Amino acid sequence: MxxxxxxxxxxxxxxxxxxxxKAIPLAEGTxxxxxxxxxSLTVMDLVANMEDEWDINVPLNMLPDLETVGQVADAIVKLxxxx
Amino acid sequence: xxxxLSKFDSIRAEYAFLKGTGxxxxxxxxxxxxxxxxxxxxGGRETILVGTYNYMGMTFDPDVIxxxxxxxxxxxxxxxxSRVLNGTFATHxxxxxxxxxxxxxxxxxxxxxxxxxxLGMVSTLAGKDDVILLxxxxxxxxxxxxxxxxxxxxxxRHNDIADLEKRLKRVPEGKGKLVILEGVYSxxxxxxxxxxxxxxxxxxxxxxxxxxxxxxxxFGPNGRGVxxxxxxxxxxxxxxxxxxxxxxxxxxxxxxxxPHFEILRLVCNPYRFTASLPPVVAASxxxxxxxxxxxxxxxxxxxxxxxxxxxxxxxxxxxxATDRPESAIIAVLMPSQEACVRMWSALxxxxxxxxLSRPPATPKGIYLLRCSLSSEHSLADVAEITRxxxxxxxxxxxxAA
Numbered sequence: 001m002x003x004x005x006x007x008x009x010x011x012x013x014x015x016x017x018x019x020x021x022k023a024i025p026l027a028e029g030t031x032x033x034x035x036x037x038x039x040s041l042t043v044m045d046l047v048a049n050m051e052d053e054w055d056i057n058v059p060l061n062m063l064p065d066l067e068t069v070g071q072v073a074d075a076i077v078k079l080x081x082x083x
Numbered sequence: 084x085x086x087x088l089s090k091f092d093s094i095r096a097e098y099a100f101l102k103g104t105g106x107x108x109x110x111x112x113x114x115x116x117x118x119x120x121x122x123x124x125x126g127g128r129e130t131i132l133v134g135t136y137n138y139m140g141m142t143f144d145p146d147v148i149x150x151x152x153x154x155x156x157x158x159x160x161x162x163x164x165s166r167v168l169n170g171t172f173a174t175h176x177x178x179x180x181x182x183x184x185x186x187x188x189x190x191x192x193x194x195x196x197x198x199x200x201x202l203g204m205v206s207t208l209a210g211k212d213d214v215i216l217l218x219x220x221x222x223x224x225x226x227x228x229x230x231x232x233x234x235x236x237x238x239x240r241h242n243d244i245a246d247l248e249k250r251l252k253r254v255p256e257g258k259g260k261l262v263i264l265e266g267v268y269s270x271x272x273x274x275x276x277x278x279x280x281x282x283x284x285x286x287x288x289x290x291x292x293x294x295x296x297x298x299x300x301x302f303g304p305n306g307r308g309v310x311x312x313x314x315x316x317x318x319x320x321x322x323x324x325x326x327x328x329x330x331x332x333x334x335x336x337x338x339x340x341x342p343h344f345e346i347l348r349l350v351c352n353p354y355r356f357t358a359s360l361p362p363v364v365a366a367s368x369x370x371x372x373x374x375x376x377x378x379x380x381x382x383x384x385x386x387x388x389x390x391x392x393x394x395x396x397x398x399x400x401x402x403x404a405t406d407r408p409e410s411a412i413i414a415v416l417m418p419s420q421e422a423c424v425r426m427w428s429a430l431x432x433x434x435x436x437x438x439l440s441r442p443p444a445t446p447k448g449i450y451l452l453r454c455s456l457s458s459e460h461s462l463a464d465v466a467e468i469t470r471x472x473x474x475x476x477x478x479x480x481x482x483a484a
Contacts, residue, residue, distance in 0.1 A: 041447040044219065048240060057214075057253045060229065060236040 003080050009073045015049050028070035054080055106428035109439040119143055120459040125436060133454040133468055134438040138411050139300045139381050140459035141331030141371045154366030162362065167355040174365035181372040182336055186307055190344040193336045195357055197296055197325030198224040200335030203353035204292060204323055206232035213259035216250055220268050220446060244279045251287035260289035266309030267297035270445045271404040272412030278313045285318060292321040297410060300329035300375045301382045326368045329375065334360050334368055381458035385411055388460040395469040404451060415452040423450035429475035435468060
């Protein structure tokens with residue numbers, strides 16, 4: 001079943017929040033490295049939580065292309081549609 | 084012009100701060116002289132080595148040194164090229180035969196380092212239509228092998244059987260699957276539940292590769308590793324290992340019973356586009372591997388020292404990374420990076436060399452003082468190491484007050 005992108009985005013904000021130590025306001029354009037200052041280990045933890053949330057595998061090879069929260073939402077919708 | 088090195092400014096600043104504290108530089112230790120597998124001169128002082136992975140104490144074994152010297156005399160100093168282009172020496176065949184004898188496998192391929200063995204195996208085995216499933220705490224060489232290759236890469240939570248199973252189920256039908264595991268994980272020194280992990284992998288029709296770098300010589304009836312100890316010899320497709328730890332030289336290898344394993348020599352870049360091991364190294368590795376067969380007394384001494392160090396450090400109030408001594412890596416958990424560096428530096432002043440480990444080499448938020456034991460550490464050494472840990476802690480506490 002296809003997922004609504006809005007629903008994914010809303011849930012994604014919730015999943016990011018526990019790692020958002022500096023309480024940066026989250027938006028579609030928020031960048032993981034530049035705005036949230038996530039290091040590679042934080043990204044790994046977040047990805048694992050996303051995988052469990054949507055029952056998908058997010059290949060590591062995909063990560064370098066995912067800079068913003070919005071891009072991750074797109075990727076999840078696509079992965080879910082392909083599964 | 085963009086300064087390409089500016090991306091490392093924050094790490095450079097952190098390092099400069101560390102050096103400015105007057106503490107010893109954890110990345111600048113020089114062994115001026117190595118006296119034995121357990122002693123070296125560092126900063127002019129005799130120091131107990133508890134961080135060298137010299138598990139079986141083979142670096143000064145007389146047979147190993149004699150074999151190296153003989154090979155140097157008869158084959159020269161270096162191989163000067165790739166096995167594929169510039170020729171194989173008899174010493175390469177010799178060390179590969181020793182590996183086949185040690186592991187009881189049909190094939191063995193030697194690489195120039197353990198890092199390159201993983202780089203080559205991982206990047207070559209799994210192609211663009213395949214999926215690699217790797218443990219989150221895998222060694223950097225495994226991650227780098229993934230980057231070099233073209234397979235899709237999925238990681239599962241460390242040693243988590245259900246998590247691997249879940250991820251295997253999500254892989255689309257018809258894809259080739261390679262599950263990559265390690266027998267002993269080198270940061271915390273914990274042993275993998277390989278029996279369960281391999282069962283899950285096999286149920287999903289995946290091929291399995293296990294890195295036994297930190298287990299060779301002292302796990303399993305023949306010292307082949309954790310996979311042998313857990314009875315998985317007919318289940319594991321590829322075993323990767325190294326000469327730089329228990330074997331006491333340098334080099335890496337992979338062994339397998341797969342009937343077409345040898346084809347990797349012609350298609351694996353980290354094998355064919357690099358210089359092969361120099362004859363002195365190949366010959367001393369061969370001698371060492373043959374000495375490791377049936378090295379029961381060494382094994383027993385290594386396990387006794389590892390268990391004793393775990394018990395005595397725990398008894399002295401240190402927080403250990405594993406509840407029990409699971410391997411020859413005995414790691415102490417430190418509350419912060421600063422505490423870890425201060426304690427490491429005080430230990431060096433006391434004449435103890437262990438490893439300071441921090442993220443990303445360790446899992447997030449974990450700072451370790453990592454000890455690796457050797458069969459040549461006596462129980463008296465263990466008592467002395469513990470005494471100096473306690474003294475270093477007292478000194479750090481006094482400095483803070």
